[in-house]
Amino acid sequence: MATTSGLTFAHAADRFRTYLEVECDASPHTIRNYLSDLEQFGTFAKTVRPSEAPLALEHVDAEFILSFLNALHGQGAGYRTLARKMSALRSFLDYFQRQEILPNNVARQVRAPKVRRPLPDVLPIDHxxxxxxxxxxxxxxxxxxxxxxxxxxxxxxxxxxxxxxxRDVDLPSGTLRVLGKGKRERQVFFGRTAQQALQAYLDIRQPQDPSDPALFLNHRGRRLSTRGVQLLVKKHCEQTGLPPSTSPHTLRHAFATHLLDNGADLRSIQELLGHQQLSTTQQYTHVSTARLFEVYDQSHPRARRHRQT
Structure with missing residues (x-):
């Protein structure tokens, strides 16, 4: 087995970056998140172990990781944030264990905090x-x-x-080719109203560069950014009087929940949303209380309160 002699935590993070880029073909967003979490851990190490600088990879232990998580929790970090930091450290140390640089993954000795998932609010159809x-x-x-x-x-x-x-839009058939998380491609559908809205937009679309393939453009004629979309959704929600927390994800959630309320099965919704795990779909396509009551009231033989006998 190889040893960690001379391998600092910072150098190990650089090697892990290369692994993510070359072997995993991870997205820039994923790489950025991993490295940000590792950098935060390294900064914490310098604070609590100033005599050991730089931190050696082999000196990262379970107690040290737990101290890091406790410190973050004391600063107000939520369970979801702590779980993500834990996941980053586990993946990082897993890599060096597979490379036989570490004898084991000490992060797996630390119990990850259980994420408490609040049920998101659902926009009613009329909203x-x-x-x-x-x-x-x-x-x-x-x-x-x-x-x-x-x-x-x-x-x-x-x-x-x-x-x-x-090229991802097929207006006549009402379909989109979407590249989702993990670069997984899927086909999604849209109806006549969206078709008409897209056609109206395509009729006036004016790219700065005629060869620009981007579907949606900003006011300069270039590809619209994520932040730009978030701001425009917020603006229209404020104008309509919807809650200020309404976001693009709120509309995605409404899409899924309204499908479920109208009889679509979870497996189909999972495919449309591009979720790998059905549990992910279940967590935020919960059936509305009104729908649950309706199903109960119509289906249970002793619960038909409104039917005259």
């Missing part, structure tokens, strides 16, 4: 329709209308929307 039923006149309003329609019609992520190119 969604109020957001979508606007009179778009200016070019940017026409673009925004197409974006809002597509979010609710197809249930795509904001990252998926901004990555769309013209």
């Amino acid at each position: 969604v329709f109020a957001l979508l039923n606007t009179n778009a006149a200016e070019p940017l309003e026409v673009r925004d209308q197409a974006i809002l329609e597509l979010f609710y019609a197809a249930g795509i992520r904001v990252s998926e929307l901004v990555a769309l190119d013209l």
Whole structure:
């Protein structure tokens, strides 16, 4: 077995970056998140172990990791944040164990905090329709209308929307080719109203560079950014009087929940959303209380309170 002689935590993080880029072909977003978590751990090490600088990889132990998590929790970090830091450290140390540089992964001796998942609020259908039923006149309003329609019609992520190119859209068939998380490709659908909104936008789309393949453009004629989409959704929600917390993900959640409320099965919704695990779909496509009561009231023989006998 190789030894960790001379391998510092910082140098190990650099090697892990190369592994993510070359062998895993991870997205820049994923790599950035991993390295940010590792850098935070390294900074913590310098604070609590100033006499040991730089930190040697072999000196990272379970007690040290637990101290790091406790410190973050004391600073107000939530369970989801702590779970992500724990996941990053486990993956990092797993790599060096597989390379036989470490004898074991000490992060696996630390119990990851259980993530408490709050149930997200669901926009009622009439609120969604109020957001979508606007009179778009200016070019940017026409673009925004197409974006809002597509979010609710197809249930795509904001990252998926901004990555769309013209070639990904098939208007006649009402389908989109989407590249989701993990670079997994899937096909999603949209209805007639979204078709009409997209056609209206394509009729006035003006790229700065005629060869630019981006579907949605900003006011400069370049590909629209994630932040730009978030801001435009917020603006239209404020104008409609919807809660300020309404976001692109809120529309994605409404898409899934309204499908479920109208009889779609979870497996189909899972495919449309691009989830790898059904449990992910279950966590935020919970059936509304009204729907649950309706099913109970209609299905249980002793619960039909409103039926006269």
